[in-house]
Amino acid sequence: MIYREAGDFKTTYQADNQTFPLRLDRMGYYAILAVAFLVIPFVISDYWATSVMVPFLIYAIAALGLNILVGYAGQVSLGTGGFMAVGAYATYKLTTMFPDVSILIHVIVSGLVTALVGMLFGLPSLRIKGFYLAVATLAAQFFLIWLFNKVPWFYNYSASGQITMPERTVLGQIVTGPATPAWAKYLVCLTFAVALAWLARNLTRGTIGRKWMAIRDMDIAAEIIGVNPLTAKLTAFGVSSFLIGIAGALFFSIYLGAAEASEAFGINKSFLVLFMVIIGGLGSIFGSFAGAAFMVLLPVFLKNVLSGSLGWPTDLAAHIELMIVGALIVFFLIVEPHGLARLWRLTKEKLRLWPFPH
Protein backbone atom coordinates (compact mmCIF):
# COMPACT_ATOMS: atom_id res chain seq x y z
CA MET A 1 0.00 0.00 0.00
CA ILE A 2 2.74 2.38 0.95
CA TYR A 3 5.35 1.16 -1.49
CA ARG A 4 3.91 1.32 -4.96
CA GLU A 5 4.58 2.49 -8.47
CA ALA A 6 1.04 3.22 -9.60
CA GLY A 7 0.74 6.80 -10.76
CA ASP A 8 4.48 7.17 -11.16
CA PHE A 9 4.46 7.94 -14.89
CA LYS A 10 7.44 8.78 -17.06
CA THR A 11 7.11 11.18 -19.94
CA THR A 12 10.74 11.33 -21.09
CA TYR A 13 13.33 8.65 -21.75
CA GLN A 14 15.59 10.59 -19.45
CA ALA A 15 13.21 10.07 -16.57
CA ASP A 16 12.84 6.43 -17.52
CA ASN A 17 16.62 5.96 -17.41
CA GLN A 18 17.01 7.11 -13.83
CA THR A 19 18.85 4.98 -11.33
CA PHE A 20 15.85 4.94 -9.04
CA PRO A 21 12.79 5.17 -11.28
CA LEU A 22 10.38 5.00 -8.33
CA ARG A 23 9.87 8.18 -6.35
CA LEU A 24 9.82 6.34 -3.07
CA ASP A 25 13.15 4.65 -3.79
CA ARG A 26 14.65 7.98 -4.76
CA MET A 27 13.52 9.59 -1.54
CA GLY A 28 14.86 6.69 0.49
CA TYR A 29 18.20 6.98 -1.23
CA TYR A 30 18.49 10.71 -0.51
CA ALA A 31 17.45 10.13 3.09
CA ILE A 32 20.17 7.53 3.58
CA LEU A 33 22.74 9.85 2.00
CA ALA A 34 21.67 12.71 4.24
CA VAL A 35 21.97 10.58 7.38
CA ALA A 36 25.31 9.19 6.25
CA PHE A 37 26.82 12.60 5.56
CA LEU A 38 25.09 14.88 8.05
CA VAL A 39 24.26 12.76 11.09
CA ILE A 40 26.66 9.85 11.45
CA PRO A 41 29.90 11.93 11.40
CA PHE A 42 28.73 13.76 14.53
CA VAL A 43 27.78 10.70 16.51
CA ILE A 44 30.26 8.09 15.33
CA SER A 45 32.53 6.62 18.01
CA ASP A 46 36.03 5.23 17.57
CA TYR A 47 34.77 1.69 17.94
CA TRP A 48 32.03 2.06 15.34
CA ALA A 49 34.36 3.75 12.87
CA THR A 50 37.29 1.32 13.10
CA SER A 51 35.45 -1.97 13.44
CA VAL A 52 32.28 -1.34 11.46
CA MET A 53 31.84 1.65 9.19
CA VAL A 54 35.33 2.15 7.75
CA PRO A 55 35.97 -1.53 6.87
CA PHE A 56 32.42 -1.79 5.53
CA LEU A 57 32.88 1.18 3.19
CA ILE A 58 36.32 0.08 2.02
CA TYR A 59 35.23 -3.49 1.38
CA ALA A 60 32.16 -2.17 -0.40
CA ILE A 61 34.45 -0.35 -2.84
CA ALA A 62 36.51 -3.51 -3.36
CA ALA A 63 33.36 -5.60 -3.81
CA LEU A 64 32.03 -3.04 -6.27
CA GLY A 65 35.24 -3.37 -8.27
CA LEU A 66 35.20 -7.15 -8.26
CA ASN A 67 31.49 -7.16 -9.08
CA ILE A 68 32.14 -5.19 -12.24
CA LEU A 69 34.59 -7.82 -13.35
CA VAL A 70 32.80 -10.98 -12.19
CA GLY A 71 29.18 -9.91 -12.05
CA TYR A 72 28.94 -7.59 -15.04
CA ALA A 73 31.69 -8.76 -17.38
CA GLY A 74 31.69 -12.41 -16.36
CA GLN A 75 35.46 -12.71 -15.94
CA VAL A 76 36.43 -14.62 -12.80
CA SER A 77 39.24 -13.17 -10.73
CA LEU A 78 41.06 -14.36 -7.63
CA GLY A 79 43.60 -11.56 -7.72
CA THR A 80 41.69 -9.00 -5.66
CA GLY A 81 44.14 -9.08 -2.74
CA GLY A 82 47.07 -8.58 -5.05
CA PHE A 83 45.40 -5.64 -6.77
CA MET A 84 44.52 -4.08 -3.42
CA ALA A 85 48.20 -4.40 -2.52
CA VAL A 86 49.11 -2.56 -5.72
CA GLY A 87 46.85 0.31 -4.65
CA ALA A 88 48.31 0.33 -1.14
CA TYR A 89 51.95 0.27 -2.21
CA ALA A 90 51.33 2.83 -4.93
CA THR A 91 49.86 5.21 -2.36
CA TYR A 92 52.77 4.61 -0.02
CA LYS A 93 55.38 5.22 -2.71
CA LEU A 94 53.58 8.28 -4.05
CA THR A 95 52.99 9.92 -0.71
CA THR A 96 56.57 9.37 0.42
CA MET A 97 57.92 10.64 -2.90
CA PHE A 98 55.59 13.64 -3.17
CA PRO A 99 54.55 14.50 0.40
CA ASP A 100 53.13 17.86 -0.63
CA VAL A 101 50.54 16.51 -3.04
CA SER A 102 47.13 15.84 -1.51
CA ILE A 103 46.58 12.29 -0.31
CA LEU A 104 43.25 12.23 -2.13
CA ILE A 105 45.05 12.69 -5.44
CA HIS A 106 47.51 9.97 -4.49
CA VAL A 107 44.67 7.58 -3.77
CA ILE A 108 43.10 8.27 -7.17
CA VAL A 109 46.43 7.96 -8.97
CA SER A 110 47.02 4.69 -7.12
CA GLY A 111 43.70 3.52 -8.55
CA LEU A 112 44.92 4.38 -12.04
CA VAL A 113 48.19 2.53 -11.47
CA THR A 114 46.24 -0.51 -10.32
CA ALA A 115 44.03 -0.22 -13.41
CA LEU A 116 47.11 -0.55 -15.61
CA VAL A 117 48.38 -3.53 -13.64
CA GLY A 118 44.91 -5.10 -13.76
CA MET A 119 44.70 -4.68 -17.53
CA LEU A 120 48.09 -6.32 -17.88
CA PHE A 121 46.97 -9.34 -15.87
CA GLY A 122 43.66 -9.27 -17.72
CA LEU A 123 45.33 -9.98 -21.03
CA PRO A 124 45.04 -13.78 -20.61
CA SER A 125 41.24 -13.37 -20.46
CA LEU A 126 41.28 -12.91 -24.21
CA ARG A 127 42.25 -16.54 -24.64
CA ILE A 128 40.97 -18.30 -21.55
CA LYS A 129 37.74 -18.31 -19.59
CA GLY A 130 36.19 -19.56 -16.38
CA PHE A 131 38.32 -21.66 -14.04
CA TYR A 132 41.37 -21.28 -16.23
CA LEU A 133 41.16 -17.52 -15.99
CA ALA A 134 40.70 -17.83 -12.23
CA VAL A 135 43.97 -19.73 -12.05
CA ALA A 136 45.71 -17.10 -14.15
CA THR A 137 44.54 -14.32 -11.83
CA LEU A 138 45.57 -16.44 -8.86
CA ALA A 139 49.07 -16.34 -10.31
CA ALA A 140 48.78 -12.54 -10.33
CA GLN A 141 47.86 -12.61 -6.64
CA PHE A 142 50.93 -14.64 -5.65
CA PHE A 143 53.26 -12.83 -7.98
CA LEU A 144 52.28 -9.36 -6.77
CA ILE A 145 52.57 -10.24 -3.07
CA TRP A 146 55.92 -11.88 -3.72
CA LEU A 147 57.06 -8.79 -5.58
CA PHE A 148 56.13 -6.42 -2.74
CA ASN A 149 57.92 -8.64 -0.22
CA LYS A 150 61.07 -9.25 -2.23
CA VAL A 151 61.82 -5.87 -3.74
CA PRO A 152 62.88 -3.48 -0.92
CA TRP A 153 62.28 -0.43 -3.11
CA PHE A 154 58.53 -0.91 -2.64
CA TYR A 155 58.74 -0.59 1.16
CA ASN A 156 61.48 2.06 1.07
CA TYR A 157 64.06 -0.37 2.50
CA SER A 158 62.43 -0.29 5.95
CA ALA A 159 63.90 -2.80 8.39
CA SER A 160 60.57 -4.48 9.22
CA GLY A 161 59.52 -4.85 5.58
CA GLN A 162 56.34 -2.99 6.48
CA ILE A 163 54.92 0.12 4.94
CA THR A 164 53.72 2.76 7.39
CA MET A 165 51.42 5.61 6.48
CA PRO A 166 52.74 9.04 7.46
CA GLU A 167 50.39 11.70 8.77
CA ARG A 168 48.58 13.51 5.96
CA THR A 169 45.93 16.20 5.98
CA VAL A 170 43.02 17.21 3.78
CA LEU A 171 41.93 20.85 4.09
CA GLY A 172 43.93 21.13 7.29
CA GLN A 173 42.28 18.09 8.88
CA ILE A 174 44.41 15.04 9.71
CA VAL A 175 43.05 12.03 7.81
CA THR A 176 45.82 9.44 8.13
CA GLY A 177 48.07 8.30 10.92
CA PRO A 178 47.24 7.39 14.53
CA ALA A 179 45.97 10.86 15.44
CA THR A 180 43.08 10.77 12.99
CA PRO A 181 39.64 11.29 14.55
CA ALA A 182 36.99 8.67 13.81
CA TRP A 183 34.71 10.96 11.86
CA ALA A 184 37.49 12.02 9.47
CA LYS A 185 38.33 8.41 8.58
CA TYR A 186 34.67 7.71 8.08
CA LEU A 187 33.99 10.76 5.93
CA VAL A 188 36.92 10.13 3.58
CA CYS A 189 35.84 6.53 3.03
CA LEU A 190 32.18 7.48 2.66
CA THR A 191 32.97 10.12 0.05
CA PHE A 192 34.99 7.68 -2.00
CA ALA A 193 32.38 4.93 -1.65
CA VAL A 194 29.49 7.16 -2.74
CA ALA A 195 31.40 8.74 -5.63
CA LEU A 196 32.67 5.40 -6.90
CA ALA A 197 29.28 3.73 -6.59
CA TRP A 198 27.80 6.53 -8.66
CA LEU A 199 30.57 6.08 -11.24
CA ALA A 200 30.04 2.33 -11.35
CA ARG A 201 26.30 2.77 -11.73
CA ASN A 202 26.77 5.16 -14.67
CA LEU A 203 29.15 2.81 -16.38
CA THR A 204 26.96 -0.23 -15.94
CA ARG A 205 23.77 1.40 -17.20
CA GLY A 206 25.32 2.74 -20.40
CA THR A 207 27.06 1.44 -23.50
CA ILE A 208 30.06 0.01 -21.71
CA GLY A 209 27.92 -1.83 -19.21
CA ARG A 210 25.94 -3.40 -22.04
CA LYS A 211 29.14 -4.48 -23.73
CA TRP A 212 30.31 -6.11 -20.51
CA MET A 213 27.02 -7.89 -19.95
CA ALA A 214 26.89 -9.00 -23.58
CA ILE A 215 30.33 -10.58 -23.20
CA ARG A 216 29.21 -12.17 -19.94
CA ASP A 217 25.95 -13.63 -21.27
CA MET A 218 27.16 -14.84 -24.66
CA ASP A 219 30.54 -13.80 -25.94
CA ILE A 220 30.01 -15.17 -29.46
CA ALA A 221 26.81 -13.21 -29.99
CA ALA A 222 28.44 -10.14 -28.49
CA GLU A 223 31.16 -10.28 -31.09
CA ILE A 224 28.65 -10.79 -33.90
CA ILE A 225 26.78 -7.60 -32.97
CA GLY A 226 30.00 -5.62 -33.00
CA VAL A 227 31.55 -5.80 -29.52
CA ASN A 228 35.30 -5.94 -29.69
CA PRO A 229 36.10 -8.53 -27.00
CA LEU A 230 39.59 -7.13 -26.48
CA THR A 231 38.47 -3.65 -25.48
CA ALA A 232 35.39 -4.84 -23.58
CA LYS A 233 37.35 -7.26 -21.40
CA LEU A 234 40.27 -4.94 -20.85
CA THR A 235 38.06 -1.99 -19.86
CA ALA A 236 36.33 -4.32 -17.40
CA PHE A 237 39.68 -5.29 -15.92
CA GLY A 238 40.78 -1.67 -15.91
CA VAL A 239 37.69 -0.20 -14.22
CA SER A 240 37.48 -3.10 -11.79
CA SER A 241 41.14 -2.76 -10.81
CA PHE A 242 40.74 1.00 -10.49
CA LEU A 243 38.10 0.52 -7.82
CA ILE A 244 39.98 -2.31 -6.12
CA GLY A 245 43.17 -0.24 -6.15
CA ILE A 246 41.40 2.65 -4.43
CA ALA A 247 39.98 0.21 -1.89
CA GLY A 248 43.50 -1.10 -1.24
CA ALA A 249 44.88 2.43 -0.93
CA LEU A 250 42.21 3.38 1.62
CA PHE A 251 42.56 0.07 3.44
CA PHE A 252 46.24 0.77 3.99
CA SER A 253 46.27 4.52 4.49
CA ILE A 254 43.10 5.08 6.49
CA TYR A 255 42.19 1.75 8.06
CA LEU A 256 45.44 -0.10 8.85
CA GLY A 257 48.03 2.67 8.93
CA ALA A 258 50.76 0.07 8.61
CA ALA A 259 50.77 -3.02 6.48
CA GLU A 260 52.79 -5.95 5.26
CA ALA A 261 51.84 -7.35 1.87
CA SER A 262 51.31 -11.05 2.57
CA GLU A 263 49.50 -10.38 5.84
CA ALA A 264 47.16 -7.60 4.80
CA PHE A 265 46.58 -8.51 1.15
CA GLY A 266 46.98 -12.28 1.02
CA ILE A 267 44.80 -14.77 -0.79
CA ASN A 268 42.33 -14.59 2.12
CA LYS A 269 41.45 -11.10 1.07
CA SER A 270 40.71 -12.23 -2.48
CA PHE A 271 38.33 -14.88 -1.20
CA LEU A 272 36.71 -12.54 1.31
CA VAL A 273 35.85 -10.00 -1.39
CA LEU A 274 34.66 -12.77 -3.72
CA PHE A 275 32.36 -14.01 -0.93
CA MET A 276 30.97 -10.52 -0.56
CA VAL A 277 30.22 -10.32 -4.25
CA ILE A 278 28.56 -13.73 -4.40
CA ILE A 279 26.54 -13.26 -1.22
CA GLY A 280 25.58 -9.73 -2.13
CA GLY A 281 24.56 -10.60 -5.65
CA LEU A 282 26.47 -10.79 -8.91
CA GLY A 283 25.82 -7.90 -11.26
CA SER A 284 24.31 -5.55 -8.70
CA ILE A 285 25.66 -2.32 -7.23
CA PHE A 286 23.42 -2.64 -4.21
CA GLY A 287 24.56 -6.23 -3.82
CA SER A 288 28.19 -5.14 -3.46
CA PHE A 289 27.25 -2.98 -0.49
CA ALA A 290 24.95 -5.60 0.98
CA GLY A 291 27.60 -8.31 0.66
CA ALA A 292 30.25 -6.11 2.27
CA ALA A 293 27.89 -5.25 5.10
CA PHE A 294 27.05 -8.92 5.64
CA MET A 295 30.66 -10.06 5.77
CA VAL A 296 31.85 -7.17 7.94
CA LEU A 297 28.91 -6.95 10.31
CA LEU A 298 28.24 -10.62 10.90
CA PRO A 299 31.54 -11.38 12.66
CA VAL A 300 31.28 -8.20 14.74
CA PHE A 301 27.73 -9.03 15.68
CA LEU A 302 28.55 -12.64 16.59
CA LYS A 303 31.55 -11.59 18.61
CA ASN A 304 29.44 -9.18 20.62
CA VAL A 305 26.73 -11.73 21.21
CA LEU A 306 29.00 -14.67 22.07
CA SER A 307 31.71 -13.12 24.21
CA GLY A 308 29.82 -9.99 25.17
CA SER A 309 26.28 -11.02 26.01
CA LEU A 310 26.79 -14.75 26.63
CA GLY A 311 30.14 -14.29 28.36
CA TRP A 312 31.99 -17.10 26.57
CA PRO A 313 35.79 -17.14 26.67
CA THR A 314 37.17 -15.10 23.78
CA ASP A 315 39.15 -17.89 22.10
CA LEU A 316 36.17 -20.23 22.09
CA ALA A 317 33.94 -17.45 20.82
CA ALA A 318 36.41 -16.65 18.04
CA HIS A 319 36.37 -20.23 16.76
CA ILE A 320 32.62 -20.67 17.05
CA GLU A 321 32.23 -17.38 15.22
CA LEU A 322 34.20 -18.70 12.24
CA MET A 323 32.05 -21.82 12.13
CA ILE A 324 28.82 -19.88 12.31
CA VAL A 325 29.89 -17.46 9.59
CA GLY A 326 30.85 -20.39 7.35
CA ALA A 327 27.60 -22.22 8.02
CA LEU A 328 25.56 -19.08 7.38
CA ILE A 329 27.28 -18.51 4.04
CA VAL A 330 26.45 -22.05 2.94
CA PHE A 331 22.89 -21.78 4.23
CA PHE A 332 22.43 -18.45 2.59
CA LEU A 333 23.63 -19.57 -0.79
CA ILE A 334 21.36 -22.61 -0.73
CA VAL A 335 18.34 -20.51 0.16
CA GLU A 336 19.07 -17.61 -2.17
CA PRO A 337 21.74 -18.45 -4.73
CA HIS A 338 21.38 -15.05 -6.37
CA GLY A 339 22.37 -13.15 -3.28
CA LEU A 340 21.03 -10.43 -1.06
CA ALA A 341 20.26 -8.17 -4.02
CA ARG A 342 17.73 -10.69 -5.34
CA LEU A 343 16.21 -11.05 -1.88
CA TRP A 344 15.85 -7.27 -1.69
CA ARG A 345 14.21 -7.14 -5.11
CA LEU A 346 11.75 -9.89 -4.21
CA THR A 347 10.87 -8.08 -1.01
CA LYS A 348 10.16 -4.92 -2.98
CA GLU A 349 8.01 -6.79 -5.49
CA LYS A 350 6.00 -8.26 -2.64
CA LEU A 351 5.74 -4.88 -0.94
CA ARG A 352 4.16 -3.43 -4.04
CA LEU A 353 1.16 -5.67 -3.56
CA TRP A 354 1.08 -5.82 0.21
CA PRO A 355 -1.29 -6.25 1.98
CA PHE A 356 -3.28 -7.67 -0.92
CA PRO A 357 -2.45 -11.17 -2.13
CA HIS A 358 -2.64 -10.30 -5.86
Added chain:
Amino acid sequence: MNEHSMTADLEPYTTADGRRIGGVMMDLRNITLRFGGVTAIKDISFDIREGEIRAIIGPNGAGKSSMLNVISGFYVPQEGEVWFRGKRRPALRPYQVARQGIARTFQNIALFDGMTVLDNIMTGRLTMMKSGLVAQALWWGSAEREEILHRERVERIIDFLEIQNLRKTPVGRLPYGLKKRVELARALAAEPSLLLLDEPMAGMNVEEKEDMSRFILDVNDEFGTTIALIEHDMGVVMDLSDRVVVMDYGRKIGDGTPSEVRNNQAVIDAYLGVAHD
Protein backbone atom coordinates in the same frame (compact mmCIF):
# COMPACT_ATOMS: atom_id res chain seq x y z
CA MET B 1 28.13 -25.70 -65.88
CA ASN B 2 29.33 -22.16 -65.42
CA GLU B 3 28.10 -21.02 -62.03
CA HIS B 4 27.83 -17.40 -62.96
CA SER B 5 25.59 -18.01 -65.92
CA MET B 6 22.78 -18.84 -63.50
CA THR B 7 22.86 -15.36 -62.08
CA ALA B 8 20.61 -13.58 -64.50
CA ASP B 9 21.58 -10.24 -65.97
CA LEU B 10 22.81 -7.79 -63.38
CA GLU B 11 20.69 -4.85 -64.42
CA PRO B 12 18.55 -3.44 -61.61
CA TYR B 13 14.90 -4.35 -61.97
CA THR B 14 11.63 -3.95 -60.15
CA THR B 15 9.76 -6.97 -58.82
CA ALA B 16 6.11 -7.66 -59.41
CA ASP B 17 5.25 -6.23 -56.00
CA GLY B 18 7.17 -3.05 -56.69
CA ARG B 19 10.43 -3.58 -54.80
CA ARG B 20 13.62 -2.45 -56.48
CA ILE B 21 16.39 -5.01 -56.78
CA GLY B 22 19.80 -3.44 -57.35
CA GLY B 23 23.24 -4.71 -58.29
CA VAL B 24 25.31 -7.34 -56.53
CA MET B 25 25.96 -6.50 -52.87
CA MET B 26 27.67 -9.63 -51.65
CA ASP B 27 29.50 -11.92 -54.00
CA LEU B 28 30.83 -15.25 -52.76
CA ARG B 29 33.36 -16.78 -55.12
CA ASN B 30 34.44 -20.40 -54.97
CA ILE B 31 34.17 -20.69 -51.19
CA THR B 32 35.63 -23.85 -49.65
CA LEU B 33 35.51 -24.39 -45.90
CA ARG B 34 37.05 -27.35 -44.09
CA PHE B 35 37.05 -28.43 -40.48
CA GLY B 36 40.01 -30.77 -40.15
CA GLY B 37 39.21 -33.57 -42.58
CA VAL B 38 35.58 -32.62 -43.08
CA THR B 39 34.72 -30.35 -45.96
CA ALA B 40 31.64 -28.37 -44.95
CA ILE B 41 31.45 -26.22 -48.06
CA LYS B 42 32.86 -27.23 -51.42
CA ASP B 43 33.59 -24.58 -54.02
CA ILE B 44 30.36 -22.63 -53.76
CA SER B 45 29.70 -19.37 -55.56
CA PHE B 46 26.61 -17.23 -55.42
CA ASP B 47 25.70 -13.63 -54.99
CA ILE B 48 23.21 -11.55 -53.05
CA ARG B 49 21.74 -8.50 -54.74
CA GLU B 50 20.82 -5.21 -53.20
CA GLY B 51 17.28 -5.26 -51.80
CA GLU B 52 16.44 -8.87 -52.45
CA ILE B 53 15.40 -11.69 -50.15
CA ARG B 54 17.76 -14.56 -50.79
CA ALA B 55 17.04 -17.96 -49.31
CA ILE B 56 19.54 -20.71 -48.67
CA ILE B 57 17.92 -24.12 -48.40
CA GLY B 58 19.02 -27.71 -48.22
CA PRO B 59 18.74 -30.85 -46.09
CA ASN B 60 20.26 -30.97 -42.62
CA GLY B 61 24.03 -30.85 -42.61
CA ALA B 62 24.20 -29.35 -46.08
CA GLY B 63 26.43 -26.51 -44.89
CA LYS B 64 23.86 -23.71 -44.86
CA SER B 65 24.73 -22.37 -41.42
CA SER B 66 28.43 -22.64 -42.21
CA MET B 67 27.76 -20.51 -45.28
CA LEU B 68 26.06 -17.89 -43.15
CA ASN B 69 28.96 -18.02 -40.71
CA VAL B 70 31.35 -17.35 -43.57
CA ILE B 71 29.33 -14.30 -44.58
CA SER B 72 29.22 -12.97 -41.01
CA GLY B 73 32.95 -13.48 -40.57
CA PHE B 74 32.66 -16.16 -37.95
CA TYR B 75 34.46 -18.69 -40.13
CA VAL B 76 37.24 -17.81 -42.50
CA PRO B 77 37.10 -20.06 -45.58
CA GLN B 78 40.30 -21.84 -46.63
CA GLU B 79 39.68 -21.04 -50.27
CA GLY B 80 37.62 -18.53 -52.17
CA GLU B 81 36.87 -14.86 -51.92
CA VAL B 82 34.17 -12.79 -50.31
CA TRP B 83 33.34 -9.62 -52.18
CA PHE B 84 31.22 -7.01 -50.44
CA ARG B 85 30.07 -3.85 -52.19
CA GLY B 86 32.55 -4.30 -55.01
CA LYS B 87 35.57 -4.83 -52.77
CA ARG B 88 37.29 -8.01 -51.77
CA ARG B 89 36.88 -8.47 -48.04
CA PRO B 90 39.99 -9.51 -46.16
CA ALA B 91 39.69 -11.98 -43.27
CA LEU B 92 37.92 -9.89 -40.63
CA ARG B 93 36.88 -10.58 -37.07
CA PRO B 94 33.09 -10.85 -36.60
CA TYR B 95 32.84 -7.48 -34.83
CA GLN B 96 34.55 -5.82 -37.79
CA VAL B 97 32.05 -7.43 -40.16
CA ALA B 98 29.25 -6.13 -37.94
CA ARG B 99 30.61 -2.61 -38.35
CA GLN B 100 30.28 -2.94 -42.13
CA GLY B 101 26.54 -3.20 -41.73
CA ILE B 102 25.96 -6.95 -41.60
CA ALA B 103 23.74 -8.19 -38.79
CA ARG B 104 22.42 -11.66 -38.08
CA THR B 105 20.25 -13.84 -35.91
CA PHE B 106 21.11 -17.34 -34.78
CA GLN B 107 19.55 -20.73 -35.22
CA ASN B 108 19.70 -21.30 -31.46
CA ILE B 109 18.67 -18.01 -29.98
CA ALA B 110 21.73 -16.06 -28.87
CA LEU B 111 20.25 -13.32 -26.72
CA PHE B 112 21.77 -11.95 -23.55
CA ASP B 113 19.59 -13.66 -20.96
CA GLY B 114 20.59 -11.52 -18.00
CA MET B 115 19.54 -8.27 -19.66
CA THR B 116 16.12 -6.78 -20.31
CA VAL B 117 14.50 -6.74 -23.74
CA LEU B 118 15.29 -3.04 -24.03
CA ASP B 119 18.96 -3.51 -23.14
CA ASN B 120 19.24 -6.42 -25.55
CA ILE B 121 17.94 -4.31 -28.40
CA MET B 122 20.12 -1.38 -27.33
CA THR B 123 23.17 -3.63 -27.75
CA GLY B 124 22.31 -3.70 -31.44
CA ARG B 125 23.31 -0.03 -31.58
CA LEU B 126 26.65 -0.43 -29.82
CA THR B 127 28.65 0.08 -32.98
CA MET B 128 27.06 3.50 -33.40
CA MET B 129 27.58 4.72 -29.83
CA LYS B 130 30.77 6.67 -29.52
CA SER B 131 30.90 8.45 -26.17
CA GLY B 132 34.05 7.74 -24.19
CA LEU B 133 34.67 5.97 -20.92
CA VAL B 134 35.00 9.12 -18.83
CA ALA B 135 31.90 10.76 -20.30
CA GLN B 136 29.93 7.62 -19.53
CA ALA B 137 31.32 7.28 -16.02
CA LEU B 138 30.22 10.83 -15.23
CA TRP B 139 27.04 10.51 -17.33
CA TRP B 140 27.91 13.84 -18.85
CA GLY B 141 26.73 15.49 -22.03
CA SER B 142 27.43 13.17 -24.89
CA ALA B 143 26.81 9.98 -22.93
CA GLU B 144 23.30 10.87 -21.87
CA ARG B 145 22.39 12.56 -25.17
CA GLU B 146 23.55 9.53 -27.09
CA GLU B 147 21.64 7.18 -24.84
CA ILE B 148 18.39 9.09 -25.40
CA LEU B 149 18.95 9.44 -29.14
CA HIS B 150 19.49 5.72 -29.62
CA ARG B 151 16.68 4.90 -27.26
CA GLU B 152 14.34 6.73 -29.63
CA ARG B 153 15.51 4.63 -32.58
CA VAL B 154 15.16 1.46 -30.54
CA GLU B 155 11.64 2.43 -29.50
CA ARG B 156 10.71 2.62 -33.18
CA ILE B 157 11.84 -0.96 -33.65
CA ILE B 158 9.99 -2.00 -30.52
CA ASP B 159 6.84 -0.46 -32.00
CA PHE B 160 7.49 -2.06 -35.35
CA LEU B 161 7.76 -5.54 -33.85
CA GLU B 162 4.95 -4.96 -31.36
CA ILE B 163 6.81 -5.78 -28.17
CA GLN B 164 6.11 -2.56 -26.26
CA ASN B 165 4.82 -4.39 -23.21
CA LEU B 166 8.04 -6.39 -22.80
CA ARG B 167 10.59 -3.56 -22.67
CA LYS B 168 11.71 -4.10 -19.09
CA THR B 169 11.28 -7.88 -18.96
CA PRO B 170 14.47 -9.92 -18.61
CA VAL B 171 14.88 -11.90 -21.82
CA GLY B 172 15.38 -15.16 -19.93
CA ARG B 173 11.71 -15.07 -18.91
CA LEU B 174 10.27 -14.80 -22.43
CA PRO B 175 8.75 -17.68 -24.40
CA TYR B 176 10.54 -18.99 -27.46
CA GLY B 177 8.59 -17.17 -30.17
CA LEU B 178 9.07 -13.80 -28.52
CA LYS B 179 12.76 -14.44 -28.01
CA LYS B 180 13.07 -14.95 -31.74
CA ARG B 181 11.34 -11.62 -32.26
CA VAL B 182 13.62 -9.83 -29.79
CA GLU B 183 16.60 -11.29 -31.56
CA LEU B 184 15.29 -9.91 -34.84
CA ALA B 185 14.79 -6.56 -33.11
CA ARG B 186 18.38 -6.56 -31.92
CA ALA B 187 19.64 -7.28 -35.41
CA LEU B 188 17.39 -4.55 -36.86
CA ALA B 189 18.59 -2.02 -34.27
CA ALA B 190 21.97 -2.11 -35.98
CA GLU B 191 20.23 -0.78 -39.14
CA PRO B 192 22.06 -3.35 -41.24
CA SER B 193 22.26 -3.19 -45.00
CA LEU B 194 22.49 -6.98 -45.07
CA LEU B 195 20.51 -9.04 -42.59
CA LEU B 196 21.26 -12.73 -42.15
CA LEU B 197 18.53 -14.88 -40.60
CA ASP B 198 19.40 -18.42 -39.57
CA GLU B 199 16.12 -20.36 -39.42
CA PRO B 200 13.99 -17.46 -38.18
CA MET B 201 10.92 -19.70 -38.01
CA ALA B 202 12.31 -22.91 -36.55
CA GLY B 203 10.05 -24.38 -33.93
CA MET B 204 7.20 -21.92 -34.46
CA ASN B 205 3.52 -22.65 -34.95
CA VAL B 206 1.65 -21.52 -38.03
CA GLU B 207 0.50 -18.26 -36.53
CA GLU B 208 3.94 -17.30 -35.29
CA LYS B 209 5.37 -18.20 -38.68
CA GLU B 210 2.88 -15.93 -40.39
CA ASP B 211 3.80 -13.10 -38.04
CA MET B 212 7.50 -13.61 -38.62
CA SER B 213 7.05 -13.80 -42.41
CA ARG B 214 5.15 -10.53 -42.31
CA PHE B 215 7.93 -8.90 -40.27
CA ILE B 216 10.58 -10.13 -42.70
CA LEU B 217 8.68 -8.78 -45.69
CA ASP B 218 8.06 -5.48 -43.92
CA VAL B 219 11.72 -5.09 -42.99
CA ASN B 220 12.70 -5.69 -46.58
CA ASP B 221 10.03 -3.39 -47.90
CA GLU B 222 10.14 -0.49 -45.44
CA PHE B 223 13.84 -0.33 -44.63
CA GLY B 224 15.08 -1.67 -47.96
CA THR B 225 17.21 -4.20 -46.07
CA THR B 226 18.76 -7.00 -48.07
CA ILE B 227 17.99 -10.32 -46.42
CA ALA B 228 19.64 -13.72 -46.67
CA LEU B 229 17.79 -16.42 -44.80
CA ILE B 230 17.99 -20.10 -44.09
CA GLU B 231 14.66 -21.85 -43.68
CA HIS B 232 13.29 -25.35 -43.81
CA ASP B 233 9.63 -24.53 -44.38
CA MET B 234 9.40 -24.72 -48.16
CA GLY B 235 6.08 -22.91 -48.30
CA VAL B 236 7.59 -19.94 -46.51
CA VAL B 237 10.75 -19.97 -48.61
CA MET B 238 8.88 -20.08 -51.89
CA ASP B 239 6.56 -17.28 -50.83
CA LEU B 240 9.16 -14.95 -49.35
CA SER B 241 12.26 -15.19 -51.44
CA ASP B 242 13.26 -13.65 -54.73
CA ARG B 243 15.98 -16.19 -55.37
CA VAL B 244 16.96 -19.45 -53.74
CA VAL B 245 20.29 -21.26 -53.38
CA VAL B 246 20.03 -24.99 -52.78
CA MET B 247 22.85 -26.80 -51.02
CA ASP B 248 23.45 -30.48 -50.40
CA TYR B 249 26.52 -32.10 -48.83
CA GLY B 250 28.40 -28.82 -49.01
CA ARG B 251 27.77 -28.36 -52.71
CA LYS B 252 25.49 -26.02 -54.55
CA ILE B 253 22.95 -28.00 -56.50
CA GLY B 254 20.59 -25.27 -57.57
CA ASP B 255 20.24 -21.51 -57.79
CA GLY B 256 17.44 -19.39 -59.19
CA THR B 257 13.92 -18.15 -58.65
CA PRO B 258 11.63 -20.29 -56.49
CA SER B 259 9.85 -21.75 -59.49
CA GLU B 260 13.12 -22.62 -61.24
CA VAL B 261 14.40 -24.32 -58.13
CA ARG B 262 11.20 -26.23 -57.57
CA ASN B 263 11.48 -27.83 -61.00
CA ASN B 264 15.20 -28.58 -60.74
CA GLN B 265 15.75 -32.35 -60.90
CA ALA B 266 18.84 -32.29 -58.65
CA VAL B 267 16.90 -30.42 -55.97
CA ILE B 268 13.99 -32.84 -56.12
CA ASP B 269 16.41 -35.76 -55.83
CA ALA B 270 18.15 -34.22 -52.82
CA TYR B 271 14.93 -33.61 -50.98
CA LEU B 272 13.00 -36.76 -51.88
CA GLY B 273 15.97 -39.06 -52.13
CA VAL B 274 16.86 -40.97 -55.25
CA ALA B 275 17.34 -44.69 -55.84
CA HIS B 276 20.97 -45.66 -56.23
CA ASP B 277 21.55 -48.22 -58.92
